[in-house]
Amino acid sequence: xxxxxxxxxxxxxxxxxxxxxxxxxxxxxxxxxxxxxxxxxxxxxxxxxxxxxxxxxxxxxxxxxxxxxxxxxxxxxxxxxxxxxxxxxxxxxxxxxxxxxxxxxxxxxxxxxxxxxxxxxxxxxxxxxxxxxxxxxxxxxxxxxxxxxxxxxxxxxxxxxxxxxxxxxxxxxxxxxxxxxxxxxxxxxxxxxxxxxxxxxxxxxxxxxxxxxxxxxxxxxxxxxxxxxxxxxxxxxxxxxxxxxxxxxxxxxxxxxxxxxxxxxxxxxxxxxxxxxxxxxxxxxxxxxxxxxxxxxxxxxxxxxxxxxxxxxxxxxxxxxxxxxxxxxxxxxxxxxxxxxxxxxxxxxxxxxxxxxxxx
Numbered sequence: 001x002x003x004x005x006x007x008x009x010x011x012x013x014x015x016x017x018x019x020x021x022x023x024x025x026x027x028x029x030x031x032x033x034x035x036x037x038x039x040x041x042x043x044x045x046x047x048x049x050x051x052x053x054x055x056x057x058x059x060x061x062x063x064x065x066x067x068x069x070x071x072x073x074x075x076x077x078x079x080x081x082x083x084x085x086x087x088x089x090x091x092x093x094x095x096x097x098x099x100x101x102x103x104x105x106x107x108x109x110x111x112x113x114x115x116x117x118x119x120x121x122x123x124x125x126x127x128x129x130x131x132x133x134x135x136x137x138x139x140x141x142x143x144x145x146x147x148x149x150x151x152x153x154x155x156x157x158x159x160x161x162x163x164x165x166x167x168x169x170x171x172x173x174x175x176x177x178x179x180x181x182x183x184x185x186x187x188x189x190x191x192x193x194x195x196x197x198x199x200x201x202x203x204x205x206x207x208x209x210x211x212x213x214x215x216x217x218x219x220x221x222x223x224x225x226x227x228x229x230x231x232x233x234x235x236x237x238x239x240x241x242x243x244x245x246x247x248x249x250x251x252x253x254x255x256x257x258x259x260x261x262x263x264x265x266x267x268x269x270x271x272x273x274x275x276x277x278x279x280x281x282x283x284x285x286x287x288x289x290x291x292x293x294x295x296x297x298x299x300x301x302x303x304x305x306x307x308x309x310x311x312x313x314x315x316x317x318x319x320x321x322x323x324x325x326x327x328x329x330x331x332x333x334x335x336x337x338x339x340x341x342x343x344x345x346x347x348x349x350x351x352x353x354x355x356x357x358x359x360x
Contacts (some may be wrong), residue, residue: 009242010046011352015301016067020279022343029060030060031057031058031060031061031064031067032055032057032058032066034053034054034056034057034066034067035053035054035057035064035066035070037050037053038050038051038053038054038057038068038070038281040068040072040269041053042073042074042077045077046072047077047078048078050070050073050074051070051071051074051075051078052269053070054067054070054071054074054315055067057070058071058184060165063094065091065094065095065098065099066098068088068090068091068094069088069091069098069099069102070086070305071083071084071087072084072085072087072088072091072103072106073102073105073106074111075087076105076106076109076110076126077109081110081112084106084110084307085106085110086110088102088106089348092171098124099122100122100125100126100129100131100136101126101131101133101135101136101139102139102141103119103122104119104122104123104136104139104143105142106137107119107122107143108143108146111146113329115141116144116147116149119140119143120140123136123140123143127321132163133165134160134163134165134166134167135166135167136169136173137156137157137159137160137163138156138160138167138170138171138174139158140156141153141154141155141156141157141171141174142174143179144156145174145196146196148192148195150178150182150195151180151182153174153178154175154178154179154182157171157174157175157178158171158175158220161175163245177344178284180344180345180347180348181195181344181347183347183351184344184347184350185351186212186347187212188211190204190207190208190211190212190213190243190246191208191211191347193210193348194208194343194347195344195347196343197239197342197343198340198342198343199271199272199340199343200272200277200340200341200342200343200346201268201269201270201271201272201342202247202266202267202268202269202270202271202272203238203241203242203243203244203246203247203260203266203268204243205272205280205341205346206243206246206247206258206268206278207243207246207247208219208346208347208350209246209255209258209280209350210246210249210250211246211251211283211353212350212351212354213284213346213350213353213357214354215250215253215255215284216249216250216252216253218284218288218357219288220287221287221289221290223230234251235248235251235260235264235265235266235268236249236263236264237265237267237268238263238265238266238268241269241289244268247266247268251266253320255277255280255283255284256279256280256282256283257276257277257280257283258280271340271341272340272341272346273337273338273340274318274327274335274336274337274338274339274340274341275308275312275317275318275335275337275338276314276340277327277338277346277349278314278317278318278321279313279314279317279320279326281317281326281327281349281350281353282316282317282320282358283287283322284318284353285321285324285326285353285356285357288357289356289357291328293320293324294316294320303315303319305318305329305333305334305335306332306333306334306338307334307335307336307337308334308335310325314337314338318335318337321349322335323354324356326353326356327349327352327354328345328348330350
């Protein structure tokens with residue numbers, strides 16, 4: 001029997017819509033498939049394609065509540081507050097019981113006036129219906145985290161772990177970060193904001209050193225050569241920076257690793273790496289407590305870090321800070337010098353530095 005050389009039509013259509021590293025676009029009139037595809041786009045941060053899939057699902061079945069919830073989430077990510085809330089209202093009109101987790105997520109993204117209280121009402125309404133799904137608890141836990149209510153956030157996220165019904169991996173990471181934030185005990189507004197950041201910028205670090213550590217008021221034991229006069233009184237790129245005041249104050253008493261660049265810019269939005277963070281903290285520590293600290297920790301042998309040789313510019317700083325318990329190395333012996341400093345990590349290190357500086 002002669003075999004046809006043609007491939008079935010549906011696989012061809014699917015392949016045509018799937019370039020490398022791209023999600024397939026729905027090619028059949030299946031609203032549930034469109035919703036699932038939209039959620040995958042949403043998880044990957046591709047909000048435009050996600051919205052298109054959710055809109056397709058709604059067009060195919062206007063009674064499908066998950067399509068409206070997806071539209072609400074996608075539009076919230078895209079900054080369309082009115083469209084997001086309209087889609088959420090439509091979903092609530094059709095099935096109020098399933099709306100609460102998505103509503104909490106939308107409120108956390110948009111943060112209108114009174115958003116946290118509204119999110120708490122959604123949470124209580126869901127609990128009154130017996131909702132205990134991991135997604136529901138995770139949404140409210142993240143809402144509390146965004147509102148700087150770190151203890152409440154950790155309590156709910158631990159419930160996700162206790163349920164053991166999905167999302168444990170996400171909850172474990174969230175709880176780990178929250179526990180680090182709680183150890184840091186951020187007090188100022190800037191510290192709380194930095195606590196939620198996966199990367200710390202030069203501008204934010206300057207603000208933390210001024211407001212949390214009190215660098216400008218600390219007495220110096222180890223004097224340094226006088227800084228050369230700047231060509232301009234302040235950095236040339238701070239006009240739009242929210243940390244302008246703190247940076248300008250810090251530049252009156254600059255630190256190694258946190259000075260002006262040769263072109264008179266400060267680059268307040270530049271991310272701080274762990275090696276640069278180490279030399280900044282070392283400069284503070286030695287100037288306040290004395291240079292003898294460095295001599296006490298310098299090793300006679302090889303570097304204890306697998307990725308930081310003894311001739312690296314931040315080697316002595318990394319050694320001093322890790323042996324002093326201010327900055328943590330990695331469990332496998334690495335220091336990760338080029339990794340970005342995370343917000344919670346920076347706050348814990350600064351709290352420990354402050355304790356050392358205040359000790360007799």
